[in-house]
Amino acid sequence: MKTYYNIILLLFCVALLTQSCSTKKDKLINRKFHALGTKYNVLYNGNIALERGIDGVNNEFTENFWELLPVERMNVSEDIFMPGQTKNADFERAEEKAIKAIQVHGMNFGGKEKNPQIDEAYLLLGQARYFDQRFVPAMAAFNNILNKYPTSDKINQVKIWREKTSMRLDNDAGAIEKLKRLLKEENIEGQDLADASAALAQAYINTKSKDSAIAQLAIAAENTKVKREKARYHFIKGQLYNEFGKKDSANIEFDAIIEMHRQVPRSFYINAHLEKSYNTNLSGEDDIEFQEYLTELEENRENRPFLDKIYYRIAEYHRNKISDSIAEVYYNKSLRKTTSDKYLRSLNYETLGNMYFDKNVYKTAGAYYDSTLTAMVINTKPYRIIKKKRENLDDVIYYEGIAQTNDSILKMVSLPKAEQLAIYTKFAEDQRQKALEEKEQQEKALKQQKSQPALSNNLDKRNPQFSQKNQGNPPGMSRDFQTNTSSKSNSSFYFYNSTTVAYGKSEFLKIWGDRKLQDNWRHLSDRANNTNTKTNDSITDTAVADTRFNPETYLASLPTEQTDLDSIAKERNFAYYQLGIIYKEKFKEFELSKTRFENLLDNKPEDRLVLPSKYNLYRVYIELGLNQKAEAMKMAIINDYPESRYAEILLNPQSELSKDENSPEAIYTKLYKQFTDEEYASVITEAEAQIKRLEGDAFVPKFEILKASARGRLFGFEAYKEGINYIALTYANTEEGKKAQEIITNAFPILEKKKFIADDDAKQFNVIFQFENNSGEDIEAFIKTLDEEVAKIEYFDLSTSKDVYDENTTFVVVHGLKSIGGAKGFAELLKTEEKDKKGRVVKPKITRPFFAISSPNYAIIQRHKNLNAYLELQ
Template sequence: MKTVYKVILSLFGVLVLMQSCSRKKDKFINRNFHALSTEYNILYNGNIALQRGIESVNNEFTEDFWNLLPVERMEVKEDIFLPGQTKNADFERAEEKAIKAVQKHGMNIDGKEKNPQIDEAYLLLGQARYFDQRFVPAMAAFNNILNKYPTSDKINQVKIWREKTSMRLDNNRGAIDKLKRLLEEEELEDQDLADATAALAQAYINIKAKDSAITQLGIAAAHTKIKREKARYHYIKAQLYNEFGKKDSANLEFDAIIKMHRQIPRSFYINAHIEKSNNYDFSNIDRVEFEEYLVDLEENRENRPYLDKIFYRIAEYYREKGSDSISEVYYNKSLRKIRSDKYLKALDYETLGNMYFDNNSYKTAGAYYDSTMTAMEFNSKPYRVIKRKRENLDDVIYYEGIAQTNDSILHILSLPKDEQLALYTAHAEAQRLKALEELKKQEEALERRENAAAPKAASNNRLATQAKLVGARQPMSLNSPQQNSSFYFYNSTTVAYGKNEFLKLWGERKLQDNWRRNTQRSDYKNESVASNEEEEKTVEDVRFMPETYLNSLPKEQKDIDSIIKARNYAYYQLGVIYKEKFKELELAEDKLESLLAKEPEDRLILPSKYNLYQVYLALGRHQKAAAMKTAIIEGYPESRYAEILLNPNSELSKDENSPEVIYANLYKQFEEEAYVEVIEGTEAQIKRFEGEAIVPKFEILKASAEGRLYGFEAYKKAINAIALNYSNTEEGQKAKEIIAKALPVLAKKKFVADDAADKFNVIYQFENNVGEDVEAFIKRLEEEVAKITYFNLTVSKDVYDADTTFVVVHGLKSYQGASGFAELLQSEEKDQRGRVVKPKITRPYIAISSPNYAIVQRHKNLNAYLKIQ
């Protein structure tokens, strides 16, 4: 009987369950069945996946405390995904759960949703899409709730999320209006109020209304229950106060973060300390106490992951204090602790570079600037600034090297012979001692290797003996001691290095007693030294002989004059570089005054005085400026500098005598193919403006004109001269690039086959000194060309060389077509009365492909082309 009841009850339960599964019946049991299934099964798992995805987004995001933090911890990426693709599997799972809840448990009866959990399913759907950065589908999900479920208990959250999505779609103004309306119309509390005001603050920041954002962030920080959000809102608020210069208010916000200590991420705590220390007014605090405060931050074991920033802050403090040596130590300590903060690495390197630059250590500064660029985003604005500074530094390093080397040589030449000998004797002895010290280190290293290898060798010998006693085969390691051995002579690289160093120090030696004696030295090819000669004098390498250095000094006056000339030009260039590129006016003053004191050649005196006059004015040394102005006007009354000083407005308006206008006029002549005039004009201006920055521009314009007029070899010679003489200018660098990339291509003079070309020309040749009317011929030719409508033909007048001009028809499609066109022009046309309507153009012509015409113009080898036709 009991079994029957169990069966009946089971059947009844199954019947009730089947009845409740229906989504078309608006019954109590149906509604609650689907609501419970939605909430405690599908949405539960979906929300777990969503939270897991949010955590992964947070872990991927790296806080950039150097800039204003975003209100929401999420980095928007520009990756493009196809429909159906997702960036995060957890968000994809959350979305699937939300869609499943709607599809399987939605109870839309008579236009109304009877399952109270479906609005939360749509909210989950929108959030999953939002964090997956698919903002348009997310907006659709949130709008669906607002349209279909206006009475939902989640409606305020949905409105906040919709406006956050709207901001991600760059509709900040609309988001601000709707969030303000929400705050006015609804009594939001706790987390909802915090989320709404935080979103509103981000919208204000996006439209640059940062003062309005401060108030909203204060409300958000006061009402959020999440500690990390509270710290974030306080930190952003402090950053905004710092932007407005309100350091006291910013410090109050930093204090609020510091008080939370271990309740928040350590990064906020440390950065709050560092930023607060940046706001201290040292006129009102004890420096000793502040230094103790920095030391406490450094020595706290919990702060070890953040020592890179702490060391940087300490370095900045000591640099501000004027203790450059201590600050340099801490900058380097900061660099050693950096893990992934490229911005901090760039700051460390750049600051160290600036410090060395200020100390005139330009080579070291350049190395630090190189390291700075490796830590920067390529081709960003800061990268380009450092790159330009580094390139300018190349000039300084180059000319400082010339100035220092040549000054040193000239100083030594000015000394008496005995002082020169004493100086180089001391230098040679220092070199000898240094070499002996190196040799001693090598011997000690060899001895250490031998001592380290001895126990292992002894052990191997014992193993070999044991193997022999038992008749076993020896291991490979015993037969081949070279393998895995630290013994000196088993390392071929070490042996080769030792031999090379021995030869440099002692020369070629025989294997015999007293090998150190000078008489024991032998050459590679001649070993005829008498064995019975014994001298006590030890062998001397050429590096250790003062005569080596004395003999290297220049003897001829022309060589000394060349050194003086190069030194003077280097001083002038340094003065201009410091003045124009780095604005280091005192350094420029020192270099230019030193140059004038050395009585340089005439070409450098006037521009040096004018630049020095401008430096004096900029430094406020008006008496010196007035004296220099008088010296220029009275000493060089016909110069353009005197004209500029007497009439400053002429320079401001770029009068016709300025180098820029002269260059522009010459370039215009170049475009008009007046190459002879361009070459003559540039030569005159190079002499006139010698020593000035514009000279390389005239040089490269002259090289281009010579190439067009005289061909490839002349162009190659001129470009090589520019690369050599102006190597550290922009034009010099351009010349080097041309030599490396363009010249190998331009050097090709092999003519191409006609069937490999698709454009052809017809050339008519004119001798310039014959007096033929070229313009009249061009006019006749253009009239005939205009009658040809099936080709786009054009006529040009091209210079071939100083004696020859070409009139060229362009646009023909084949060699036969070019020849046929020229032959067509040689025939007459008559009217019905027999009168000549079109006279013949009987002038000889040359048909040539466009590639071959370019080769002919480039190498001036028309005769070579005609020989192969």
Template sequence: MQSCSRKKDTFVSRNFHALGTRYNILYNGELALERGKLAINDEFTENFWELLPIERMNISEDVFLPGETRNADFERAEEKAIKAIQKHGMNINGKEKNYQIDEAYLLLGKSRYYDQRFVPALAAFNNILNKYPTSDKINQVKIWREKSNIRLDNNRVAVKKLKRLLEEEQGVIEGQDLADASAALAQAYMNIKAKDSALTQLAIAAEHTKVKREKARYHFIRGQLFNEFGLRDSANVEFDVVIDMHRQIPRGFYINAHLEKSKNFDTTEGDLLAFEEYLAELEENRENRPFLDKIYYRIAEYHRQQLSDSLAEAYYNKSLRKTTSDKYLRALNYETLGNMYFDRNIYKTAGAYYDSTMTAMQPNTKSFRVIKKKRENLEDVIYYEGIARANDSILHIVSLSKEEQLTIYAAYVEELKAKAIEEEELREKEEQKRKNAMASSPTNPRIASTNVTKGKGGALPDAGFNQNSRGGSFYFYNPSTVAYGKNEFVNLWGDRKLQDNWRLSNDRAGIKTTSPDVVAESKEEDTRFNPDVYLASLPTEQTEIDSIAKERNFAYYQLGIIYKEKFKELELSKIRFESLLKNNPEERLVLPSKYNLYKIYLEFGLNRKAEAMKVDIVSNYPNSRYAEILLNPQSELAKDESSPEFIYTKLYEQFTNQDYIAVITESEKQIKRLEGNDIVPKFEILKASARGRLYGLEAYKEGVNYIALTYPNTEEGKKAQDILDRALPDLEKKDFISDDKAKNFNVVYQFSKNSDEDIDEFVKILDEEVAKIEYFDLSTSKDVYDENTIFVVVHGLKSIQGAEGFGVFLESGEKDKRGRPVKPRITKEYFAISSPNYAIIQRHKNLNAYLKLQ
């Protein structure tokens, strides 16, 4: 073996190590690499809903520690490449004599690339370029290096170097190498959004590749790009190339090429009959069964374009019934069906479809959040549409004469009777079927008794009977016939007690007796077939009818706002606002409804109606904010002192300044003035918070409960309900905690608002005294306790003894240079309290209870 040393540059050594590298180590490494590539190919799922990538490869976000690998085959390939370099490398005098080592480095780079370790892969490819510039694989190495750069988002570097390679090696680089280089360059162009340049490179790649799967992919991507550019004819040419390859390529490309081509069909000028036959042929082809979900979806989309909603809905549901792993398609089907039901005002069904849509989507994505928001908004629509429909129905019936009302309810009662009879007949038929099935079963003794066979012992039961050890055919020896007999007895006589004269007794379990109570109950049940009962339930008092009309009008207003602002359904919004104005609504709803109609008319281009509405608003409401907006559209009304937003902002500032009485008074005023406006719940929350700070937790709880009940479908209403469910149970605890469990303590000085004491002056002096204390991080605050009491508080003390001692220290005052006491500046009474207990007395207004414990 000395003659085959890696240190000797002889013919035998060179060829020994080269052959050993090629046919032993690299051969096994390349086999492992191919197995790994097949695994990557199997894991990858084509997403034909988006622009396909040039290379089939899922990029994982997982981070692996050193020594870990995603795929054992790539790890083995890398090990083989490293072994070939270490065991057979012949670096003599700075020059590699084994002509297979560049192949080993290429295998090393590829295995790292497919294992998604692109930086080490780049290092391997650069090593070849630096050490083996004359390698016959040099062009492949340059291509793989730029593919690694593309994966590292160095797209512009890759474009520059691949263009230079194709220009310098024009006529030299050809075949599959030319296809790979062009495909890589196309991917780089697509990454930097130069998709028109990518088209040219994809054409070159498709022309020179020897792999049918790649050729189909390149043509399909070209078709997708042409569609993005709006060049439908050019796109169809590319899809036709894919279709013509048929069984030479994966079926997914063939079917999706058909579907993409069908999307480009012009339904206004094309032959609709021929196109429908084309879609039907795709549907009926047995080879297309794995793709029926997509085919059904495409057919549904076509019928929806043709306004055949019933056919479209049928095909959307057929698509859903097909088992599919395509969650995006399922989400599309559910969402489209939800939109169809929404457009038909069937909101509950639409909401159910939106719920299903979200189950098929990735959470925390933009599309998921859009559907979730739409579903939440739909709750408001369902709520208000239910009110509007019910109240409209009641008001319509009330407006009719007694004779007309009686006619309507008589017809309704007849429908109920017919339905009840139909249900009873159906129940009897089912019962009869059950009895017939029992009578014809082998366990019926009357039938079974005839199923006997003659044997040596005479008449014996059929094999269907279970015989006891005696071998007889007596009735009670057969458990099946006994069970049947018991069942028949119960059906005929009921569950009788074991007693004398059982036939004459009425004590039968399961059988209803005709007691007076039962008769009365039967009569009561029949009230649903009595029209007079429905007539009696109608409201008769005018105040009650007015209340129903008022509730209906408010629901119409809310629906108009929701459709306009949240769903952009301007037609539905227009209908609701126009219906509202015809129903003589309260004055507070008239002006905002007219303004919203004005905006909708402008959107629809109904300029005459818009102008008429503008004149109406400006003439009849000249001092309103809406008139100001119409007359001066450029004004910044958000800063206008009359705007609800400005008023709310100012009130909130007053709240932070603890001016709670003013906040409560002004909030009540604005709630009445702005009733029907979306900002009203915000004023309610502010008012409830101010009442809680001033009057305690019970007042806050009352306000929050009112908001949760009155505005259940608003953000504030939901927040209020959450407070009731989660926060209030903890806040309601009134028990004071012991001082040894607290970490922070306060010194509190109590003032009455009606006293002559200057609170601000006291706070000024206190701040000066506190500033002299350097060994504690102290602060002061002025807190409202109730309508008549204000606390001045020193915060930051660390023990109850320290808090009490601090108060004594302030009372004792300072000493002069001779040690004589100086008149103290603060002599007011105080009490010490821990921070948790201070929060409790502020929350429950139970200061007296705390002081009694001291």
């Protein structure tokens, strides 16, 4: 009987369950069943997936405390995904659960949803799409709730999420309007109020209304229940106050974060300390206390992940205190910390580069700028600024090297022989001591190397467990893997120690000599040669050592001929001139420029450098406010060089001659127009005159380039090559000199080819009529007649030109023919007789000799002036 009742009860429950599973019946049991299933099964799992996905987004996001933080912690990717694709599997699962809740558990009767959980399903759907950065579908989900479920208890949250999505779609103005209306019309409090205020603050920041954002961030920080968010809102407020110059208000916000200490992420805590330290105005009494404060940050073990920034802050402190040596130590300590903060690395490298630049150690500064570029985003404005500065530094390094080396040589030569000998004796002795120290270190390292195997054996004997432990391998790890993954830096392996390797190489050469890399290298038949080699090497080594440590060697290397000394002085003076220009024009380092120009004038430079140096020095004096010196230099230029263009500029500064016909710019423009008009002889003559007139001026290389190009057009490739090579050598560190070097490297290998190509390989052909310049023939009249005849040809797109070949020859060219036969046929057609409308025979207007040539071959004869070679092949 009991079993019978149990069966009936079971059947009743199954029937009840079956009835309640239906979404087609609007009954209490059906509504409750689906509401519970939606909430505690589908949406529960969906929300877990959403939270897991949000955690993943937060972990992927790296806070950039160097810039204003975003209110919401999320990176927006520019990647484009096709419909159905997703960026994150967790958000995809959350979306699937939301859709399942809507499709499987939705109970819509008469346009009204009976399952109270469906609005939350749509909210989950919108949030999953939002964090997956599919903002348009997310907006559709949020709008669906607002349209279908206006009485939902989640309606305020939905409105906030919709406006956050709207901001992601760049509709900040609309979001501000609707969020302000929401906060005004609805009684929002708690976390909803914090979220709405934070979203509104971000919208204000996006629209550059940062003062309005501060008030909203204050409301958000006060009402949020999440400590991480509270810290973020306070930090952003502090950053905004700093932008407005309100350091005290900013420090209040940073103090609020510091007071939360371990309740917030450590990154916010440390950066709040650092930002506050930058806002601290130090007096003499507070200085020691501030140093202790920074030291405490440095020594706190919990701050180890942030030592890179702490070291940088300490370095900045010491640099501001003019303690550059201590600052450099801490900048380097910051760099040695492993960090993913590329911006901080670029700051460290750039600052060190600037420090060495200020100390005139340009080579080291250039190396630091190179490292700075590797840590910066390519093609950004800061990157381009550093890149340009680094390129300009190449010129400084080059000319400073020349100036320092030549100054040193000339100074040494000017000393009495006894002083020279004393200086080189000390230098040679220093070299000897250095060599002995290096040898001692090598021998010591070798002894240590030899003693390590014995030490290892003794340890194994005294500690069998240690020996057995090291003989075995961890489970799953092969012996090969264990060997390969051992650290080289900690290994006693001979070839991992550069000192012992160098010593070993030296010892090998002493014993065996310079042996060939071959089998049986120790063969007895080579022994005699080896002995000789060894002996010779020993003698050579001794000779080298004696030469190296002998002061007479250095004395003998000093130049003694006056012509050599004059050449060194001339090169040094030109380097000083270039340095003065570079510091003045490219770096605005007027003190350095002043020093170089003054040193140049003190060294009695060649005449071509004196006047431009004095004028540039006059400009530098003006920039430095040295008015008396500027006036004296001005009068010296006017009195000593009254006919110069610099005197004209000083006497009539309003015209500045940079805009009149006598300025280099105006003359160059005029010459370039003549060049395009093929007046090559005139261009060469005038360019040479301007090069002499403007000696030492920065505009000279431009005239040199124009002159070389004109010579190339008139005299051929060899003349052009000679001119370009001269520019590349003489003006190596100017823009024109670098361009000339590029032409030598990239263009010359192509331009120097003289071999004519086959007509079958060409697509364009020309007909050439040749004229001698001194024949008195009217070339312009011929071109006019030719143009009339060419106009009659409608089946080709033909054109004519007048091209200079050389000093004595001019070509009239018909362009646009498609084959060599067609070119010849066209020219013959011009020479045939025609009949007029009355049937009378008319003699041809064009009867001159011609030759046909392909366009590539025409370029070759113009480039190499080898017309005769081409005609001989026809």
